[in-house]
Amino acid sequence: MTAQPTVSILMPVHNEQAYLPAALRSLARQTLTTWELVAVDDGSDDGTPAILADAARRDSRIRIIRREEGGLVAALNTGLEDCRAPLLARMDGDDISHPRRLELQTAYLQAHPETGLLACEFRHFPRTGLKQGMLAYESWQNTLATHELIMRDRFIESPFVHPSIVCRRSLMESAGGYRDNGWPEDYDLWLRLAQAGVRFARLPVPLFFWRDHPERATRTMDEYSAAAFRACKLQYLLQGFLKDVPSVVIAGAGLEGRAWQRLLSGAGIAVSNWVDVDPRKIGRILHDAPVIGTDQLGRQTGKILVAIGVRGAREQFRTLVQPLSLKEGLDFICVA
Numbered sequence: 001m002t003a004q005p006t007v008s009i010l011m012p013v014h015n016e017q018a019y020l021p022a023a024l025r026s027l028a029r030q031t032l033t034t035w036e037l038v039a040v041d042d043g044s045d046d047g048t049p050a051i052l053a054d055a056a057r058r059d060s061r062i063r064i065i066r067r068e069e070g071g072l073v074a075a076l077n078t079g080l081e082d083c084r085a086p087l088l089a090r091m092d093g094d095d096i097s098h099p100r101r102l103e104l105q106t107a108y109l110q111a112h113p114e115t116g117l118l119a120c121e122f123r124h125f126p127r128t129g130l131k132q133g134m135l136a137y138e139s140w141q142n143t144l145a146t147h148e149l150i151m152r153d154r155f156i157e158s159p160f161v162h163p164s165i166v167c168r169r170s171l172m173e174s175a176g177g178y179r180d181n182g183w184p185e186d187y188d189l190w191l192r193l194a195q196a197g198v199r200f201a202r203l204p205v206p207l208f209f210w211r212d213h214p215e216r217a218t219r220t221m222d223e224y225s226a227a228a229f230r231a232c233k234l235q236y237l238l239q240g241f242l243k244d245v246p247s248v249v250i251a252g253a254g255l256e257g258r259a260w261q262r263l264l265s266g267a268g269i270a271v272s273n274w275v276d277v278d279p280r281k282i283g284r285i286l287h288d289a290p291v292i293g294t295d296q297l298g299r300q301t302g303k304i305l306v307a308i309g310v311r312g313a314r315e316q317f318r319t320l321v322q323p324l325s326l327k328e329g330l331d332f333i334c335v336a
Helices: 020-028 048-058 072-082 101-111 132-143 147-152 169-174 185-195 226-237 255-266 313-324
Strands: 007-013 035-042 062-067 087-090 117-125 166-168 200-211 247-251 270-275 289-292 304-306 332-334
Touching (some): 007 020, 007 072, 007 101, 020 048, 035 048, 062 072, 072 169, 072 185, 087 101, 087 169, 101 117, 101 200, 117 132, 147 200, 166 169, 169 185, 185 226, 226 255, 247 255, 255 270, 313 332
Parallel strands (some): 007 035, 007 087, 035 062, 117 200, 247 304, 270 289, 304 332
Antiparallel strands (some): 117 166
16 A cells, blocks of 8 residues: 555446546646546446546556445545545546646645635536526535635535545544435535634636536436525524524515425514515515515514515615615525
8 A cells, every 4th residue: 555645536437438548648748647536437338437447557556346236425434434634625537627736735735734624616617508507506605715704605505516525534433424314415515624623715716627518416406406405504604694583584475485485484583574685576575574675674673584586686785784784694694
């Protein structure tokens, strides 16, 4: 067995023959050479096993775990147990890492012991055919440049692309690894790490390239649906912002706000007021609660969930309530 590596790369794969060779080539080009790849083949029945076996014959840093198909979470935990380095990088078999990705992320974590998880900027590829929503997600996530911004927006969407992060392995293990709760396993882990006080950071450099294709897990798995994300968010909101809260105000009387009303009702939390900027909605009654304007808000109104799905409206809400001295994270939190 080789000496302990600086960083372990955890890569679960299932039927990745189309893209895996390019992913492996991007690792072979890394300027940091003291890495190991733990590739967990989750029951592939295409050319994936042969591609991995050939790569391992040529590079002793590559280790393969072959298992019967058991799903992504089980594959991740199997690989996590076999990783030896103090730092753990994630990557999938259909993505590409910049040649300096491991060098720069590892150097940052070594120089900043207070940081537990480090992301980087990412880019979708191929760019042709990308929908506006994907481009907006890319732009939003890349603006979360500090721990404070990541924490502020952590309930909006996943603040990290899972296969782009490098984390201290001990923190992932102490958090309990990955869990299968019917929602995104990576998002669940980020929220647990945040709850445990882990400090996050992001390198302001695009070091990871996330391949968009119809078979990508985020497009095909029920665990990545909008409803699954909401359920995950609620689980952690109930342990913090919404703990022992009998009722809330929902900012946004559209489809997203109504979806949250139904979810909260199932958890025994009522909606006391709705907030909207549309004068045609203000004064109406929606699900037994009045729709009010932002000028009627105040701390006495109650805690506010901002569930506005319209692009740009979230920032508009933040601007409108600024004169009211409402504190984000204390008086209101954005969930969409």
